[in-house]
Amino acid sequence: MQTKKTYTVQEATQKMEHYCAYQERCHQEVRQKLEAMHMIPEAIDVIVVHLLEHNYLNESRYAKTFVSGKFRIKKWGRGRMAYVLKQKGLSKININEALAEISDAEYIEVFHGLAEKKANSIKESNVFKKRKKLIDYLLYRGWESHLVYEKASELIR
Known part of the structure; x- marks a missing residue:
């Protein structure tokens, strides 16, 4: 026992x-x-x-650290970060405040870099399958669908 x-x-x-x-x-x-x-x-x-x-726990600080790390290291989009933070029980205010820390210019720059890198790494001869793989990859990472579809059409013709 x-x-x-x-x-x-x-x-x-x-x-x-x-x-x-x-x-x-x-x-x-x-x-x-x-x-x-x-x-x-x-x-x-x-x-x-x-x-x-005693300031060991701070949801606002946690949200900002989480968003910063997932965006810069794992290159997640705002959608996935917001979803995960919501799952962890954080308030909408803290989530929005943390997501606002990412500048739009940096966000778009990281998105384009990630999309181009992935598009170049997909070894698929069928254009439709290649485009679908790229779209699925980017959507899974939480990038906005309008950005994803635009970029997929631009990169894979």
């Missing part, structure tokens, strides 16, 4: 401070971690309030 480790509120709070200091976290991730540690709901609420008061 395996016994599960139990934590005092003090120990769990300290653990969560380290967890949040290491990397930006959203409320949902912290709650899931605490539930995995078998903490009771009252203790979870106390710990989350402590983390908020």
Whole structure:
């Protein structure tokens, strides 16, 4: 029989401070971690309030960091970033504020670079299949459909 480790509120709070200091976290991730540690709901609420008061948890900061990373590193479009943040339980205000951090010029520049790179890498002789692969790739990454279809028509004739 395996016994599960139990934590005092003090120990769990300290653990969560380290967890949040290491990397930006959203409320949902912290709650899931605490539930995995078998903490009771009252203790979870106390710990989350402590983390908020001491600025370990900040949804606005989390959203901005998330958007910045996914856009610059993974080259996701606004659609996918907004969808994932919504899944994580962030407010519409925080999501829109974070997405507004990306300048339109930079957004379009990254989109064109990604589309051209992908179009050149698709090894398909059938024009329609090639265009479909490019469109599917860009839509999956969350780019707006009007941009995707325009660019696909421009690149693959």
